[in-house]
Amino acid sequence: MKSKLLVCVIILVTLSPNFIESQALNYNNNRIAISADGNNQADNHPEARWPRADPDDWGGTPAALAILAKVSKQNKLVHFSYNNFIDAPKHTTETNYMADGVNGAIKRWSYDASCFFDVPENPDAAITHLASEISKSTAQNPLYFIHMGPSEFFYLAIKQVIGQGNTESLNDLYVISHSGYNDNHLRRKAHHTMKEAISLSGNRIKYKKIKDQNACDIPEKLWCSGTNFTPFYWMRDHNDESIQWIYSRMHFHPDRKGADISDAGMVYYLLFNDENGNLTKLKSLFSDGITIKNQIEEKNGLLVFEAERFKLKGQWKMGYNSNASKSKYIYYNGPNAYKKVNMDNKISYSFKINNPGEYTVKWTMRQPEGERGTDKGNDAYIYLSDDMGSAGDKKTLYYEKFYGRSGNEFVLNGLLEVHDLGHKWLTAKFPSAGEYTINLVGRSKGLQIDRIVMFKDIDIEEVEDIIKNISETVK
Structure with missing residues (x-):
């Protein structure tokens, strides 16, 4: 009996992660929402500590969307907002790297474009859309929110949910974060932290902060290697063009610090209940490329x-x-x-x-x-x-x-x-x-x-x- 159990354990451990989906925070094929920053157009307001976002999202967003596509969760992504610095300007004179990455992912992996929002283009529409998805939440239909940018955007959506009388839906909202910066950074003095958003909800929101997914000085540990792209060469050399494309999205950082897809670690955690994801595990997940399984085809006439x-x-x-x-x-x-x-x-x-x-x-x-x-x-x-x-x-x-x-x-x-x-x-x-x-x-x-x-x-x-x-x- 003991030897049979050992064989089963060995099989489970050695299987590629795309065959084993655990249930972090009781996730069970439920709706997913994501909000990221990545703004490249400078926000020169005197209260803004940094004019631009950390460019890690320029590679992290395509990687996160690729992970979801690999396990055929495109239709579970009901909201994705990006460039989510509230009060920041539209991209007029600088390249909008986030939009380029998002549009490339939509095209390659068959996402629903109507779920994606470039926040400075229409902040009200983006906030209202997230609020509407939160308001649908029940015990049978929870929403899992992955927090990839400052908290003010999320705070405003929570405020709208409450203002519309849908406060009870916040009991079935799960938030995943890994970054003190995202939780606490204020672009304006009047903005709010994640702690304040949770307090506004009456502490209804179920919040989980996993370990910081950066370990740039130990590239084999998590999702970042700073200026050293060697750990990502398998992407560059992959036979799937869409994975080569992810690699290309990491090369716009002005100081060549783009070898960082740390935010994608939160998606990996949600799907596989593993906050110790890394590039080796991602390589295994993507070993045979990203096959889109939801193409429309005729069946039996x-x-x-x-x-x-x-x-x-x-x-x-x-x-x-x-x-x-x-x-x-x-x-x-x-x-x-x-x-x-x-x-x-x-x-x-x-x-x-x-x-x-x-x-x-x-x-x-x-x-x-x-x-x-x-x-x-x-x-x-x-x-x-x-x-x-x-x-x-x-x-x-x-x-x-x-x-x-x-x-x-x-x-x-x-x-x-x-x-x-x-x-x-x-x-x-x-x-x-x-x-x-x-x-x-x-x-x-x-x-x-x-x-x-x-x-x-x-x-x-x-x-x-x-x-x-x-x-x-x-x-």
């Missing part, structure tokens, strides 16, 4: 994906409503464009088809309040790349009007209106298994889209029933 997977640009915006799947939808907020396709408002998403054939294309949509059941706020231009779409027997070679009508609910519908052909169902004829792309351009102001749905050899009534129980078809 059905493909469904959330509209927020489109990379929003132009006048497309994110909306929030409990009637939508995952409580999110996208909407077109630009002017009506009935006569001309404005490619500035083009959004696209690529997906995988496993079983080739002819698919019916629909969406779940809703018209804006006050216009439901009319012809307003109900259509967009649609095009399937490489001329894969058809209206009846005729291929759609360019963008055509695609419309629906709704009541208060998001409705599964969608018809083409094509000149000289009238109203037709849109079908997609995929000749082989592979990746394909759908494109939308805004047409009527206010249109709300929840999901895109494609199916073959299934009745639409059956599809309506299926999508009540699933949000997406993912790999």
Whole structure:
């Protein structure tokens, strides 16, 4: 019996950490929020002790997001704010290294861009977003907040939660910190420390300070080696381009002290209950690269994906409503464009088809309040790349009007209106298994889209029933 137990222990210890997720602070696949500094635009206010942030976040943020992506937690990250010096200026004359790192991570590892906030660009929106996520917290749905920057941003979010009457949600808010600087540094005399934020909550917040994740003079111990990049060379030489990219993000420090990703140690602690993470353990975690496991793909003749997977640009915006799947939808907020396709408002998403054939294309949509059941706020231009779409027997070679009508609910519908052909169902004829792309351009102001749905050899009534129980078809 003792020998069997010893074998089990040896197996558990030697397994790569990506196969063993412990539960620090009872973490169990719950929501995660992060706020970091990293400001590079100088804040020259006389009360600011240092004009700029420590550039360790320029590498630490990509590393932290890579760790989350490695264990497929992208959809658990519900808020990420950066450059979080309150009252600091926007980046106008200096390179915004944090934005570059964040946008690179979103692109490489399929994060939801709507959850990320560059604080100086719109402090109120960033604070309100974090406050709204905190306010959702219950014993069954706690929020884990990783503290990577000064406390004032967090304090203001807590103040808003209380002001909105959601104080009880703070009982289910967990905070992880490792830095006395982040907890106590004041950019202005009127700012607040982490201790004051906890006190404001009535000591409801559950706070955990792990050991400082810096040990720059002992690089084999934790996450920092100062000016010595040798311990990070495995990133530089990795066959995964995205890991090479993390290495590149550490080389902007003016004094070459960028070999420091210490804040990522808090993410590692949360996921693996290990405050002694280090570069050797990270190398093991990333041994086979970072594989994105949540690509949308068709299964058994059905493909469904959330509209927020489109990379929003132009006048497309994110909306929030409990009637939508995952409580999110996208909407077109630009002017009506009935006569001309404005490619500035083009959004696209690529997906995988496993079983080739002819698919019916629909969406779940809703018209804006006050216009439901009319012809307003109900259509967009649609095009399937490489001329894969058809209206009846005729291929759609360019963008055509695609419309629906709704009541208060998001409705599964969608018809083409094509000149000289009238109203037709849109079908997609995929000749082989592979990746394909759908494109939308805004047409009527206010249109709300929840999901895109494609199916073959299934009745639409059956599809309506299926999508009540699933949000997406993912790999």
